[in-house]
Amino acid sequence: MNLLNRIPSADPMLDAESFWWQPLAVVGLKVLVVFVIGLVGTMFMVWFERKIVAGMQNRVGPNKAGPFGLLQTLADGTKLFFKEDLIPEKADPFVFRIAPFLAFVPAFLVWAVIPLGGDFTGGRDGTVTWFGQVTRVQLADPPIGVLLVLALSSIAVYGVMLAGWSSGSKYPLLGSVRASAQMISYEAALGLSLAAVLMTAGTLSTSGIVSAQSSITNWHLLSTGIVPFVVFLIAMTAELNRPPFDLVEAEQELVGGFHTEYSSIRFALFFLAEFMNVISMSALLVTLFLGGPQPLYLGGVDIFAVLGPFGGTAWLLLKVFAFLYMYVWFRATLPRLRYDQLMNLGWKVLIPISLGWFILLAALQVARDSDVSGLEYALIVGGCLVGIALAYMLFQAALNVARRNREAEGAAY
Amino acid sequence: MELLVFVLASVMVLAGAIGVIAYRNPVHAALGLVLTLFGIAVHFVSMEAHFLAAVQVIVYAGAIVVLFLFVIMLLGVDRAEDLTVEPFQIQRPLAVIIGVAISGLITAAVVRGRSTLGERIDSGVPGDDNIRELARSLYSDNVFAFELTSVLLIVAVVGTVVLTRRQRGGVDK
Numbered sequence: 274m275n276l277l278n279r280i281p282s283a284d285p286m287l288d289a290e291s292f293w294w295q296p297l298a299v300v301g302l303k304v305l306v307v308f309v310i311g312l313v314g315t316m317f318m319v320w321f322e323r324k325i326v327a328g329m330q331n332r333v334g335p336n337k338a339g340p341f342g343l344l345q346t347l348a349d350g351t352k353l354f355f356k357e358d359l360i361p362e363k364a365d366p367f368v369f370r371i372a373p374f375l376a377f378v379p380a381f382l383v384w385a386v387i388p389l390g391g392d393f394t395g396g397r398d399g400t401v402t403w404f405g406q407v408t409r410v411q412l413a414d415p416p417i418g419v420l421l422v423l424a425l426s427s428i429a430v431y432g433v434m435l436a437g438w439s440s441g442s443k444y445p446l447l448g449s450v451r452a453s454a455q456m457i458s459y460e461a462a463l464g465l466s467l468a469a470v471l472m473t474a475g476t477l478s479t480s481g482i483v484s485a486q487s488s489i490t491n492w493h494l495l496s497t498g499i500v501p502f503v504v505f506l507i508a509m510t511a512e513l514n515r516p517p518f519d520l521v522e523a524e525q526e527l528v529g530g531f532h533t534e535y536s537s538i539r540f541a542l543f544f545l546a547e548f549m550n551v552i553s554m555s556a557l558l559v560t561l562f563l564g565g566p567q568p569l570y571l572g573g574v575d576i577f578a579v580l581g582p583f584g585g586t587a588w589l590l591l592k593v594f595a596f597l598y599m600y601v602w603f604r605a606t607l608p609r610l611r612y613d614q615l616m617n618l619g620w621k622v623l624i625p626i627s628l629g630w631f632i633l634l635a636a637l638q639v640a641r642d643s644d645v646s647g648l649e650y651a652l653i654v655g656g657c658l659v660g661i662a663l664a665y666m667l668f669q670a671a672l673n674v675a676r677r678n679r680e681a682e683g684a685a686y
Numbered sequence: 687m688e689l690l691v692f693v694l695a696s697v698m699v700l701a702g703a704i705g706v707i708a709y710r711n712p713v714h715a716a717l718g719l720v721l722t723l724f725g726i727a728v729h730f731v732s733m734e735a736h737f738l739a740a741v742q743v744i745v746y747a748g749a750i751v752v753l754f755l756f757v758i759m760l761l762g763v764d765r766a767e768d769l770t771v772e773p774f775q776i777q778r779p780l781a782v783i784i785g786v787a788i789s790g791l792i793t794a795a796v797v798r799g800r801s802t803l804g805e806r807i808d809s810g811v812p813g814d815d816n817i818r819e820l821a822r823s824l825y826s827d828n829v830f831a832f833e834l835t836s837v838l839l840i841v842a843v844v845g846t847v848v849l850t851r852r853q854r855g856g857v858d859k
Contacts, residue, residue: 368713416817420740427748431720434752438713438759450759453752460748477817 329605358537363441373542376432379425380546390586418478437531448530452521463508465627466501486564517607555596698725
């Protein structure tokens with residue numbers, strides 16, 4: 274354990290004294306596991322979504338390939354591989370070819386920093402021993418952890434944007450402009466709610482964030498006061514271009530959105546990236562707010578304790594599942610937003626709320642750090658609330674003025 | 687290993703930089719810029735400035751160049767420009783002069799500071815604490831510069847909005 278504390282960067286095992294093959298075996302195993310989880314998880318997610326939506330709409334859904342139609346995605350993927358790979362005449366060939374990879378690679382890389390399991394039973398810190406190596410069940414634990422995810426999601430915008438532009442046709446371009454505008458707008462709200470978590474946890478590393486949530490009251494869901502969680506959830510749905518925020522591929526208006534002109538394996542890459550992002554972002558949400566692989570003690574009992582070191586993974590899967598189901602549920606029930614509603618929600622609701630909440634949390638953190646008395650603490654909270662209420666009123670007044678001005682110019686709502 | 691990373695990242699930076707000026711198509715040039723910014727991020731990582739590397743990617747590659755691309759796409763200038771037309775006659779000679787002057791300045795700076803280049807300044811801060819150190823320096827020693835910069839940015843944004851709205855004529859009253 275001392276070893277872990279001494280070398281916070283990189284992977285602790287790189288420094289351990291051992292046989293030369295042991296660290297290599299651990300790294301190789303981790304890479305393999307992350308890769309397999311990414312692909313199998315995506316395959317499963319496509320099937321899961323189709324099956325659940327079918328159930329909600331009183332249909333049967335995929336049921337021919339394999340048991341319960343589980344192999345349907347594999348069949349579809351194989352079919353896509355053998356289709357003709359078309360490049361439109363007006364397309365920009367180089368950018369057109371490279372765009373799917375720009376979407377796909379970041380989706381995959383997010384998995385590298387997500388803690389996929391570990392031994393957290395009885396307050397342990399989540400390290401496990403493989404081949405005589407003390408290590409964490411995550412591919413990499415860089416000190417900037419969560420920032421890496423943000424960086425990757427900002428790179429993912431390129432895939433969408435360049436795909437639409439390079440297709441050389443109208444609808445993909447419109448779709449990609451929409452997509453990138455949406456992703457950039459919601460990234461702000463996402464980042465602000467993320468900042469609340471990082472401030473409470475006091476670290477950027479994902480494993481540190483998980484270790485900070487050792488009991489349910491420490492889960493950032495509760496310790497940051499639910500608001501950042503809700504904002505993060507909505508902003509994340511918009512980042513993922515999932516319903517009800519899937520204006521990017523609003524088929525009534527845009528044919529298929531940015532990937533209209535794509536076919537064959539390039540389309541498959543976009544498709545894969547989209548579903549992989551759903552899983553990896555759900556895993557990120559669970560890591561940030563719900564303790565990741567930390568067990569939940571129901572009446573003092575960890576129900577996955579029987580699985581031993583795999584208990585953490587089981588907990589993570591269970592929590593991620595809940596969110597995957599929620600996404601499918603969203604898709605089956607919620608109607609798509611209009612574009613102005615989308616932008617209003619992002620800029621005028623989510624960003625101000627997360628910013629205000631962040632300031633409140635920061636003030637409380639400072640108060641806690643400087644050991645103030647109960648009365649002072651209450652005063653600080655009260656002062657913050659008054660400040661936020663004033664800011665909210667100013668903000669509303671500004672919105673009203675802006676609306677009146679636009680109406681005076683002839684805008685109709 | 688360090689040398690290998692340095693060489694690879696530098697090749698990325700230089701190739702991207704050449705791409706920015708050599709490509710005729712503005713979108714390709716912007717992609718060249720992304721390559722350069724990534725190369726710089728790799729340099730940051732190899733110098734253990736992980737935070738700066740992440741911010742480099744998030745802010746420059748993720749936001750600024752995306753905005754460039756946005757403007758390029760929306761304005762529809764995404765075709766090769768006709769370079770024979772020159773709006774400002776003096777632009778090109780001026781660009782040459784400024785380019786030579788800047789490279790001269792940088793060369794002079796490197797030559798004068800040559801003795802310190804080889805040294806490794808050890809701040810005594812381990813690689814992971816550089817976020818904390820950065821924050822301390824930004825929010826204590828340099829807090830006024832920091833705040834003034836943010837005010838400057840806001841003023842620039844507001845100014846742009848005001849100016850663009852005035853030009854439409856008759857709209858603002």
